[in-house]
Amino acid sequence: MTIPTILDARRVATDRLETRVLAAGDPGGTPVVFVHGNLSAATWWEETMARMPEGTFCVAMDLRAYGEADPTAKVDATRGMRDFSDDIAALMREMGIAAAHMVGHSLGGAVLWQFLSDYPGMTLSLTQVAPGSPYGFGACRPDGTPCFPDNAGSGGGAVNTDLIALMQAGDRGDETPNHMRNVLNTYVWKPPFVPERIEDILTSALAQHVGDEDYPGDFRGSDNWPGVAPGKLGPINAMAPIHQSDPLGFTKTGARAPILWIRGADDPVVADGSLFDLGTLGSLGAVPGWPGAEVFPPQPMIVQTERALKAYEAAGGTVERVVFDDCGHSPYLEKPAAFDEAFHGFLACYG
Numbered sequence: 001m002t003i004p005t006i007l008d009a010r011r012v013a014t015d016r017l018e019t020r021v022l023a024a025g026d027p028g029g030t031p032v033v034f035v036h037g038n039l040s041a042a043t044w045w046e047e048t049m050a051r052m053p054e055g056t057f058c059v060a061m062d063l064r065a066y067g068e069a070d071p072t073a074k075v076d077a078t079r080g081m082r083d084f085s086d087d088i089a090a091l092m093r094e095m096g097i098a099a100a101h102m103v104g105h106s107l108g109g110a111v112l113w114q115f116l117s118d119y120p121g122m123t124l125s126l127t128q129v130a131p132g133s134p135y136g137f138g139a140c141r142p143d144g145t146p147c148f149p150d151n152a153g154s155g156g157g158a159v160n161t162d163l164i165a166l167m168q169a170g171d172r173g174d175e176t177p178n179h180m181r182n183v184l185n186t187y188v189w190k191p192p193f194v195p196e197r198i199e200d201i202l203t204s205a206l207a208q209h210v211g212d213e214d215y216p217g218d219f220r221g222s223d224n225w226p227g228v229a230p231g232k233l234g235p236i237n238a239m240a241p242i243h244q245s246d247p248l249g250f251t252k253t254g255a256r257a258p259i260l261w262i263r264g265a266d267d268p269v270v271a272d273g274s275l276f277d278l279g280t281l282g283s284l285g286a287v288p289g290w291p292g293a294e295v296f297p298p299q300p301m302i303v304q305t306e307r308a309l310k311a312y313e314a315a316g317g318t319v320e321r322v323v324f325d326d327c328g329h330s331p332y333l334e335k336p337a338a339f340d341e342a343f344h345g346f347l348a349c350y351g
Helices: 042-050 082-094 107-118 161-168 180-188 198-206 278-283 301-314 336-350
Strands: 008-013 018-025 030-035 056-061 100-105 123-129 219-221 228-230 259-264 319-324
Touching: 008 082, 018 042, 018 082, 030 042, 030 082, 030 107, 042 056, 042 100, 042 198, 042 336, 056 082, 082 107, 100 107, 100 336, 107 123, 123 336, 161 180, 180 198, 259 301, 259 336, 301 319, 319 336
Parallel strands: 030 056, 030 100, 100 123, 123 259, 259 319
Antiparallel strands: 008 018, 018 056, 219 228
């Protein structure tokens, strides 16, 4: 599969990963590195990169297990976000980028919490667009502790099996709610919005590497509700709270990179009641057998991120917060003018 592109596309090999990299702007300019989310690829950032101010050099890679990255490179989920974080650092070194302004969306935001912790000296600033909670995704309490010791209800086993089958078939239709086109148009941006490049975006989403070693990854049986616990491979397992060894590590390293947090007010994906979190779905009666809020509460993702950012501020960091009304999970696609105003202004202050 070849994903269409409107920017310069190249293959870059590092000592960790060979992948597709998109680039825009002046190679001698200030570096800005964009990190895509789940069920997507570098393609999603192209228009945003093309609109960037003069004097910047923008780079976006397909993460391992996504897009046109080397399909033999697997995600060691037991390392949490560290495979991704290390891949980005390796790419920057290969391209001669000592430090950059970092921008992440959704899963990419979760990766960049880890990157800021691991590589604070390589981070000039951090723009987080609807980022995943630093504590991981699913089946955890407000303090990030897994609801069960094995973190049942999170990871690869919690992904809709119909969606997986349709992805494996490369089905571009819209006959059921589980078709990728409908998942994107229902949850990833707020209806009735549809991106102009929906076909290219859909192609990049269907380029997700699928299988027990990729998406959704492996899983283990569990005696705890809903009967499955995270495995050890793939990006969804890597997001499991049980695999986040130090979620607030970025608040403890002495990092001082300014942070901009942008999100949509109507985001159903990263939310205090995410429609992809089994705690939420159980409470709505959509998944039978839910053991109740005392045992398995909906994950308060926004509250968790706010708590982490307050800790960052208490340690001396600077945080700006922007919330767009009438906007879902992808502000840079849904509200490009407002996004650029906030993002470009932030870079002008701290670039």
